[in-house]
Amino acid sequence: MRTQVGIIGAGPAGLLLSRLLTLQGIDTVVLENRSREYVEARIRAGILEQHTVDTLVAAGVGDRLRREGLEHSGIHLQYPGTRHTLDFPALCGRSVWVYGQTEVTKDLISAQLDGGPPLLFEVSDVTTEDVDTESPRIRFTDGDGVAQVLECDAIAGTDGFHGVSRPVVQAAGGRVWERTYPYAWLGILADAAPATDELIYAWHPEGFALYSMRSPKVSRLYLQVDPSEKIEDWSDDRIWDKLATRFALDGWEINTGPVTDKSIVPMRSFVSAPMRRGRLFLAGDAAHIVPPTGAKGLNLAVADVTLLATALVRLLSERWTDLVDSYSDRALARVWRCTHFSWWMTSMLHTSGDDFDAELQLSQLRRVCSSEAAARELAENYTGLPLDA
Numbered sequence: 001m002r003t004q005v006g007i008i009g010a011g012p013a014g015l016l017l018s019r020l021l022t023l024q025g026i027d028t029v030v031l032e033n034r035s036r037e038y039v040e041a042r043i044r045a046g047i048l049e050q051h052t053v054d055t056l057v058a059a060g061v062g063d064r065l066r067r068e069g070l071e072h073s074g075i076h077l078q079y080p081g082t083r084h085t086l087d088f089p090a091l092c093g094r095s096v097w098v099y100g101q102t103e104v105t106k107d108l109i110s111a112q113l114d115g116g117p118p119l120l121f122e123v124s125d126v127t128t129e130d131v132d133t134e135s136p137r138i139r140f141t142d143g144d145g146v147a148q149v150l151e152c153d154a155i156a157g158t159d160g161f162h163g164v165s166r167p168v169v170q171a172a173g174g175r176v177w178e179r180t181y182p183y184a185w186l187g188i189l190a191d192a193a194p195a196t197d198e199l200i201y202a203w204h205p206e207g208f209a210l211y212s213m214r215s216p217k218v219s220r221l222y223l224q225v226d227p228s229e230k231i232e233d234w235s236d237d238r239i240w241d242k243l244a245t246r247f248a249l250d251g252w253e254i255n256t257g258p259v260t261d262k263s264i265v266p267m268r269s270f271v272s273a274p275m276r277r278g279r280l281f282l283a284g285d286a287a288h289i290v291p292p293t294g295a296k297g298l299n300l301a302v303a304d305v306t307l308l309a310t311a312l313v314r315l316l317s318e319r320w321t322d323l324v325d326s327y328s329d330r331a332l333a334r335v336w337r338c339t340h341f342s343w344w345m346t347s348m349l350h351t352s353g354d355d356f357d358a359e360l361q362l363s364q365l366r367r368v369c370s371s372e373a374a375a376r377e378l379a380e381n382y383t384g385l386p387l388d389a
């Protein structure tokens, strides 16, 4: 088999990269080790920055997003006795959209399978070779158990945090930075109409809680819990009870309903540099992880592949290496901005049990709720800075 760009991983990064390259006349093959059903059902992110929406629409995969996505013009910040609204368009002229990662993935997969380049599910034993040359290749076993070789001009490692690509880049020298936070998020998906117009980020002495939504009938809610907690110990009643406590506000009540999914996710910041070795390029969670508090993971993956697609088109169509040479530095500049913002939101909202920390957090929250400059800084970062900011 031969292609111009071999793409490892069919998450949002790999699928969108394939789409953007196809639109520019570049051949791709996408290799995914899970089944289509598994990939489409994986519940993860749900907030899209304006840049992400614009990119998906321009790539011709935004019809359902525009029909079913919910445009949101702000968030509520809450601490006991106060629920304050940040109006994003007034603060920075941009908004965000609620549209689940599951839906983004379904739209990209259906566009790819509808006459797009090959997308192979359930492959295994994926390895890369000769990435320091201009003719790298990927070896893998296809879904029928047959060993295959994919000859490429370039390889994109969009295989997430546990993929095979990052170790290949790091083996040639590099550096990683990591911070593991002492808390996790217990997330539920519930068939319950959201009781709020905007997402609520709530600080509470017991711990953080986030009220978000996926549609006018489906809510997505999170509780800060200890990372050692087991999901089996959290009955639906216990979860609703804690949520009601942490979101408590006079004259307002949470809407409950059947819980259709629940899980506990650890929280970590992780950055791996560089994002390139020879003709192997990393993008998305393969190179970096942020805690979900800033809603940046999926948006960063989209920003990476937007830069990478342009760079690969320039390399493969025009034979110019300038954009692939600057790709890692340009992507990492944005990665660190988002890493800082995600760390800052996490630090402001998650309680540690320490009284001094709690007073600092409340002071910061009061500042964001009372100063237009402080609110604007949050709004600009949350809604997404320009690609090269």
Ligand SMILES: Cc1cc2nc3c(=O)[nH]c(=O)nc-3n(C[C@H](O)[C@H](O)[C@H](O)COP(=O)(O)OP(=O)(O)OC[C@H]3O[C@@H](n4cnc5c(N)ncnc54)[C@H](O)[C@@H]3O)c2cc1C
Residues within 6 Å of the ligand: 008, 009, 010, 011, 012, 013, 014, 031, 032, 033, 034, 039, 043, 044, 045, 046, 047, 101, 126, 158, 159, 160, 161, 162, 163, 164, 265, 283, 284, 285, 286, 292, 294, 295, 296, 297, 298, 299, 301
């Ligand atoms: C459990 C969880 C919950 C999250 N919740 C949120 C959230 O609430 N809000 C938020 O903003 N962000 C959240 N995120 C982050 C966000 O979902 C990610 O940043 C986003 O999925 C990144 O996309 P990606 O394509 O880079 O990686 P991924 O979505 O991880 O895709 C990588 C793909 O590569 C495949 N793969 C891996 N190894 C191989 C291999 N060897 N061969 C072939 N294929 C391979 C994987 O199966 C996967 O399909 C969450 C992440 C996780 C893991």
